[in-house]
Amino acid sequence: MSALDYREYYVQHPPEKLIDDFSKEHATVWEGVRPVAFAHATWSSPALIEGWQLHPEKVADLSLANVKSLWLAPDRDTLEKRIRADVDFYRGASSEETMIRHFLERGICQASMLETAATQLNMPVLKIRSGDSLQDIESAAYALLGIE
Secondary structure, three states, X not given: OOOOOHHHHHHHOOHHHHHHHHHXXXXXXXXXXXXXXXXXXXXXXXXXXXXXXOOHHHHHHOOOOOOOOOEEEEOHHHHHHHHHHOXXXXXXXXXXHHHHHHHHHHHHHHHHHXXXXXXXXXXXXXXXXXXXXXXXXXXXXXXXXXXO
């Protein structure tokens, strides 16, 4: 990626390629995330590790009693509003609309894959809908995690 502007990466590649690249990136990043999760779970202070770089199967495989997970499942409208609101993210792309569309399609696929995997593993999933307030999302997340 060092030779290619990230905006052009999204413009030039179809969502299927972006999803495949994401899967490869996930495998690489997990090798660094895993030891951090173990360190915090076994001897350090609590940590919140977030992002689409985590995958339910990998988190489940940690088999650590004091590790909790919560998987966010935003709907299409929520993802699209979030992407379009971050004008600096896509500004300057040779085709801003293509970049947005490709990034959105990749995001929808990722969210769906994570939701399906988490559901199959009986992990908590919080569905996020356009219009949900931050306080509602926070309250629901705490409830699903059993945190007061």
